[in-house]
Amino acid sequence: MTKVRCFIWRAVLNGIPTACALQKRGINFNTINCSYCDLEREDTDHVLINCSMTAKVWYGIPQPQFGNLSDMVKFCSTWGQCLNKRKNLISICYGIAWLIWKARCDFIFNKIRISPNQLAGNIQSMVFTWIKHRIAVTPPNQTAETSEGSCDLN
Ligand SMILES: [Zn+2]
Numbered sequence: 354m355t356k357v358r359c360f361i362w363r364a365v366l367n368g369i370p371t372a373c374a375l376q377k378r379g380i381n382f383n384t385i386n387c388s389y390c391d392l393e394r395e396d397t398d399h400v401l402i403n404c405s406m407t408a409k410v411w412y413g414i415p416q417p418q419f420g421n422l423s424d425m426v427k428f429c430s431t432w433g434q435c436l437n438k439r440k441n442l443i444s445i446c447y448g449i450a451w452l453i454w455k456a457r458c459d460f461i462f463n464k465i466r467i468s469p470n471q472l473a474g475n476i477q478s479m480v481f482t483w484i485k486h487r488i489a490v491t492p493p494n495q496t497a498e499t500s501e502g503s504c505d506l507n
Pocket residue numbers: 387388389390391392393399400403404405406
């Protein structure tokens with residue numbers, strides 16, 4: 354999860370190598386269009402949040418839709434009253450953005466294309482493992498101290 358947090362942090366600061374970011378650094382491509390839809394420029398917000406392919410993955414979970422990555426991070430970090438539930442939401446949203454990026458790189462560099470449904474399935478199992486692991490390593494008494502009041506872990 355630490356590397357995913359780093360990835361999100363870099364992405365918010367426009368530090369991930371999208372086609373637009375690389376062009377700004379002087380690296381020329383045939384196109385700076387999104388490799389998924391080929392309709393818009395591939396910048397961070399487009400590829401992680403707004404692309405038609407990406408949006409299908411986000412629409413798979415019941416939550417408000419975000420206009421950009423910063424909105425998503427802000428929403429997650431202030432959502433709800435329960436720290437454990439908030440951590441779960443952060444795991445879900447960060448996991449979605451991370452695996453969307455990995456799928457994009459797989460598509461560009463390895464020509465592997467997966468459907469939004471397959472991607473959503475991969476995200477689900479990865480995030481489920483993170484959450485299960487976090488609950489398993491948190492002693493019960495520590496849960497009560499860190500959860501800002503009582504709440505269940507669902
Ligand atoms: Zn696109």
